[in-house]
Amino acid sequence: MSVANDRITAPAARPGQTALYQFCDDADRLLYVGITSDPKTRWARHRRYAATTWWTLATHVSVDWFAERDAAATAELRVIRTQAPLYNSGGSPSPFRDQAPEETPCPMTNMQRFREATGGGFQPPGRPWRNMDQAVAETLARDMAAGRMRCGDQLPRVAELVNRFGVSADTVHRALRRLVAAGRIERQGVGSGTRYFVIPL
Structure with a gap:
């Protein structure tokens, strides 16, 4: 699915299913990963609240549907912990503990913004x-x-x-x-x- 800055067509909701979505930039760097049962509403919030961070950097997005929300949440956490999306912070491995195999700390871009x-x-x-x-x-x-x-x-x-x-x-x-x-x-x-x-x- 292609993304052109603020012109995003979200997939229609699938009743009873949860979407795992991953936004990437033109260099295929993972910007943000999330889950939702209503992509249209969730992406509208991203368009508003991530307008000056990652939203305008996104050039493509992938969406996978799960029958159970817990399964989608587990998949989301694994993506966060192994692929280190640039703008996720929740779910990223704590810097105060040893990393599990294959885990990669998120860059914590939003935390850097907060500290600044x-x-x-x-x-x-x-x-x-x-x-x-x-x-x-x-x-x-x-x-x-x-x-x-x-x-x-x-x-x-x-x-x-x-x-x-x-x-x-x-x-x-x-x-x-x-x-x-x-x-x-x-x-x-x-x-x-x-x-x-x-x-x-």
Whole structure:
């Protein structure tokens, strides 16, 4: 199946089956692997949230269907651990243990992005953040304290924060909830119209 930047035709869902998909670039480097029962919806999320990372690099994708989701998840984990996709982080072998035969650590491209975006000084040496949402919240709070975001300013949209920090949309939402609870920002609107604004301390 061919991919032309943002013009992707996802295969139709197959009721009761789970797709294992692998996006590659024009040099056949594996960019990202995932599983889904609904490729159209899942790939639309990739188009939105991976717009500045791997999505526009993809030139082709392969799809294999499994009758059981557990079987697809097992296959996905094996691909992550043996083929080291450039933009997966979940499921990659821990750098703190010996590798099993044939395992290859992922490049952790998104983790590198996260560390760069948070300044690299928030986590103890040699230990990644256990609560990435806390690091995102503290980084945004630091931006406010430095005047890079002022009272009344609207925060970047979730998709922009996902791309900045290399984290999931869920992590960004948790970070925003932390800032709301701390009285640093306020939420306005609901659903897709939700926006966040800096408020006075």
